[in-house]
């Protein structure tokens with residue numbers, strides 16, 4: 001019989017959401033330290049201070065997380081006496097910054113509250129963290145015991161971030177439903193996986209419906225219902241899926257294509273993770289012969305400038321050997337309903353080149 005615990009994320013969303021800090025954090029202590037990226041902290045500082053104003057929670061300091069999610073930075077933060085003496089860590093920023101605090105708090109046992117300032121991934125909600133080495137190269141995944149105690153999603157601050165973050169976030173979020181339902185297809189799912197896969201079925205429709213409007217709104221820094229729905233999709237829906245499902249279901253061929261592309265200099269230099277993943281979604285849907293879905297996503301990508309062909313991500317046919325070598329090595333395509341061969345991915349890419357809508 002099983003013997004396990006599931007710790008679920010909790011969150012608040014709104015333009016004035018930091019005003020809920022005293023009420024939500026009060027059981028966890030009085031002294032908080034903000035740890036985050038420099039830009040993120042500058043953007044959130046005023047609202048955070050206002051949020052704890054007139055409460056018995058004090059923000060002791062704003063500390064830079066070190067620039068990358070690495071064990072070196074976790075150690076650096078743990079040695080900072082102000083950080084070490086805080087009851088609560090307020091992690092502010094994007095994925096790498098939040099992941100650094102998640103790893104640290106798992107080690108120190110400090111209460112962690114997360115304040116995402118961009119919506120480009122679900123790091124604020126997931127349990128897993130991505131660790132890079134001191135040279136900024138991916139090292140490994142780290143698995144804390146539970147997610148942050150609470151996540152405060154300030155839609156106003158997120159709407160003020162550069163629109164590229166949401167744009168790429170949309171591209172990445174598009175992959176979740178397709179990858180999760182594909183990699184779990186034909187499996188007999190236990191309780192948590194069943195819940196996670198079912199939650200993943202709510203990713204694509206809101207993105208296709210609201211994505212374009214949300215992207216337009218964020219360009220003019222306007223908080224709208226559409227933007228809110230898309231932010232929730234990128235941070236919460238995909239995050240909940242990750243919390244429930246085994247890692248095999250979390251990503252699949254769209255991400256393998258992305259990792260394959262990262263072997264090329266132009267991808268690293270000029271293109272964002274979610275942007276390339278959204279191209280990978282098209283390759284995956286073509287490979288799995290889901291042409292109707294592929295065409296829907298193709299039209300959506302075109303409508304907001306996400307890639308639909310190799311040229312859009314500056315990849316040439318001659319680069320494909322390198323891309324496919326790497327893609328075939330990735331663990332993302334190991335747990336799939338049928339064997340995915342190198343030739344199948346190549347054919348899907350070439351088929352996709354011929355699509356004109």
Ligand SMILES: [Zn+2]
Pocket residue numbers: 172255273274277
């Ligand atoms: Zn991704």
